[in-house]
Amino acid sequence: MSVLYARRCCAVLAFLVLALVLVPFPPLAARPAYAATAVPGDRLTGSGAVNRSVLTAADLTSGAATGTVTDDAFALPAAAAAPTHTFEGTLTLNGVATAGGFRTIKDTYHYAATAALKHLPPVSINLVQNGSHVIPAVRGLQITGSAYWNVILGGGRAWNEKGDGGRTRVSLPFALVERNANCVHNGLLTFLFDGSTISQVRYQIVNETCEYFQFDMWGQVGATYSRHTVTGDTALKNAYAAEVTHRIPTKPISALSTDYPNAGIDTSAFGSGVTASALSTYGVSYGGVNYVGACRTRQGAYPYCNQMVLPSYSLAKTMFAGIVLMRLTQVYGSSVSSQLIRDWVSEADTSAWNGVTFQDTANMATGNYLSSAFESDEAGGGMTAFFDAESYGPKMTAALAFPHSAAPGTKWVYHSSDTFVLARAMQNYLASKAGTGSDIYRWIRDQVLVPLHLSPDVLSTERTDNSATGQPFGGYGLFYTQDDIAKVSRFLNADGGKIGGVQKLDATMLADSMQHNPANRGLTTTADTTGKTYQYQSGLWARQFTSADNPVFTSPVYVPFMSGFGGITAAMLPNGATYYYFSDNNEFGWSAAAAQAYKLPATGGGGRRLLGNDGFETGTAPPWTADDKVASDNTREVPHSGTRFAFIGIKADGR
The missing domain is CATH 3.40.710.10 (DD-peptidase/beta-lactamase superfamily)
Known part of the structure; x- marks a missing residue:
């Protein structure tokens, strides 16, 4: 299990190693030569001249956690220098069962009445290092044996700062997961180490996607570093390099308006309709890019946004x-x-x-x-x-x-x-x-x-x-992660259930569920509290949008979407774009965002529509279906004959 995090502030000590509550450990045995694949974008080239006032070397050596601090204190700074020490072995946190502080924000079912819930579960992690990247040997959901918490660990960073006295600083993201439930509480941890000592570990949790249980947790505990060769270490390093390589390129959500200036997109609509403090993250996946919004916490931006753990629920x-x-x-x-x-x-x-x-x-x-x-x-x-x-x-x-x-x-x-x-x-x-x-x-x-x-x-x-x-x-x-949502949505929508051109999902079932077949739209749901009904098929919802919802929908459009408890949506529009957000205040307002995403030109399989072999210019020949991103009678265009026209590909003006 592992969940750790750091916190607090103090002044920087130039190089002194004080009476450090630092634990010595034996040197690593001589290692055979090996060549791990470098993680894309590594290596660090900063000077190490970091102006740090929070989580200084003195804080991590002899300080104490009295509350939460800005998440920036756990982030890789712009001036970070390449690490001079390499971490490989087992990190164990000591005394977590009683250490640390806890502040309840929302507790619908009075969970915090149980004292043991307010502390980390047992934490012992095997770690390897690839350049400046620190990688847990076990990824994904880990069963800890705790009566309350399981854990998920992400890849972190290692770097040097001049104020750390020659030691290397490590930061790791992690998440606590409620046992037998889907709530996720995202945290961070940090510590210093060198060839013979390790500092205390500071940890902090100030974010969650959990409608009914929200809290801050923090602490600083002693740690043990057992240096040894981790089984399969080179494979672990190579796997992490491959993981980073295969992530979809990201841009800030604001880049949508500059990348597609003729689409007239109002990017302020993305993330709207949801209380800001309840919104963990959001984004638009489109055209091979994941346009992402911030990963928000109660202490600023989460420094590992691309590894923030997000629950599925439904x-x-x-x-x-x-x-x-x-x-x-x-x-x-x-x-x-x-x-x-x-x-x-x-x-x-x-x-x-x-x-x-x-x-x-x-x-x-x-x-x-x-x-x-x-x-x-x-x-x-x-x-x-x-x-x-x-x-x-x-x-x-x-x-x-x-x-x-x-x-x-x-x-x-x-x-x-x-x-x-x-x-x-x-x-x-x-x-x-x-x-x-x-x-x-x-x-x-x-x-x-x-x-x-x-x-x-x-x-x-x-x-x-x-x-x-x-x-x-x-x-x-x-x-x-954000990347997972973008990839699965693209797989279902633009890629039509294919991977590398090979059909992985039954094409007919997928087309029906994605509302490509007007003859089979699935079951109509009963009306929700707003009086709206939806379509439902094979685990996918669908909502019809018309010009009454927004003038951009000049013809009726069905938008399939995934929906999760508390305020989670991934809406896959027929132009190939997906708008997604993760929140926890029971808010499902995404129509304004969908309308803006729908302005993007049709791309890939997401814009597919069935056209009859003839007569489509009248819009009457079966199995014709009209979609204003593919087929239209807009007077800006001139059809060959009849009244309607179809786009084959993407128009140069972005329409």
């Missing part, structure tokens, strides 16, 4: 369950979606599940529910029992407890528990095809997620029994 219904169903169909044939749940989940072999198919369940149309009102069951006591259950048996029992109320496939009622049942059914179906040792999440990881070059954060999932071998939750329990 985005997993698309990015796990929906994608798995489409991949199973692509691999094993069209009969997969019509498989019966009761044939593959022994506990569901009851009359309530007669005739319920995989597709019905992915569509939230099992017919088993208490109330058909918009997400009424999802917020009810039956679902609370489902979410609270950690072990498989009670969780499945709660998932199957809803009474039979309608014919399968006829009524949309939103249940996270249904996706859990579907995940179990698909697990057992896969085992029948690929062998009893098969695991549904590891299968889709290897089939799709790894080829997409997603981050290690998404390559594991929460499971029953707080175990790496339990049943995946299916409908929640994944973790992402």
Whole structure:
């Protein structure tokens, strides 16, 4: 487990090593020669002349954490010099069970009444170093054994500052993850080390994506550095270099207006509609660039924005369950979606599940529910029992407890528990095809997620029994970075389910779910509190936009989107752009942002529309569908004949 963070301020000492609470350690044994691939953009060329007043060498040597400090204190400074020392071995934090401070910001369920929750779980991390990059040997969700917290570690940095007395400074991002839940609390840690000593470790958490439990946590503890060769160290370094290499290029969100000046984009719309203090991050993925907004914390910008851990909540219904169903169909044939749940989940072999198919369940149309009102069951006591259950048996029992109320496939009622049942059914179906040792999440990881070059954060999932071998939750329990959201959205939208030109998802199912087929828009949901209804299919929502929403929608447009608890949205527009944001104040206002993103010219597969072989200029020949980014009757253009025209490619003026 590992979660660490640093904090506080004091004056810089030029070089003195004071009576440092620094722990000596033995030298590393002689190493064989090796050549790791350098991380793109490394090496540091600064002078090390950093004007530091917060988390100085004296602070980390003999200071104490009395509160949180600016996150800039953990950031790589512009003048950072290349590290003179290399960290490899095990870092262990001492005394975390009782150390540190805690400040509650929001606590709906009174979690903070439990004292042990206010401290870090046990922290012992194997680390290697590639240039100035410090890399945890284990990435993704780590089960700590804590009754409350699991952890995710990201790659950090190492550098030298002149005020650190010849020692090298390290900073690492990490996240606490609530056990048996999807909340994420992002933090940082920092320390100094050299060839024989290590300082105390300062840690701090001042950000979360968690609607019901928000807090600041901080502390400074002694640490032990056990120097040794980490197994597979060169492979770890090379893997991290590859991870950075494969990230989508990023630009600030403001660059959209300068990159596409003729589109008339108002970038202030992005991130709007959500309380600023509740917004973790946002962005627009378009044209091979991830245009990103800030990663906000209560102490300024998060210095590892591209590694801020973001929870999926119900985005997993698309990015796990929906994608798995489409991949199973692509691999094993069209009969997969019509498989019966009761044939593959022994506990569901009851009359309530007669005739319920995989597709019905992915569509939230099992017919088993208490109330058909918009997400009424999802917020009810039956679902609370489902979410609270950690072990498989009670969780499945709660998932199957809803009474039979309608014919399968006829009524949309939103249940996270249904996706859990579907995940179990698909697990057992896969085992029948690929062998009893098969695991549904590891299968889709290897089939799709790894080829997409997603981050290690998404390559594991929460499971029953707080175990790496339990049943995946299916409908929640994944973790992402900004880069992951951009890549998966592009895969579903602009790339049409292809990787390297190879079709990975069933094209028909994906086209239906992405609203490319007017003959199959999925089920219509019941009305939400605003009176609006949506379409729903295979874990994907869709919202229709018209000129009544914004004049930019000159023709009706369906926008498929992923949606998650608390205020999470990834809207995939038909021009190939995706607008996403992660927040935790139950705000889902993204129509203004969608309208601005829709101004971008159609690109890639996201702008695909079916055109008949003739007659499209009248807009009447099936299977014609009109989209004002591809086809229009706008008087600015002159058709060959008839009244309508189509764009093939992107116009030079950006329209």
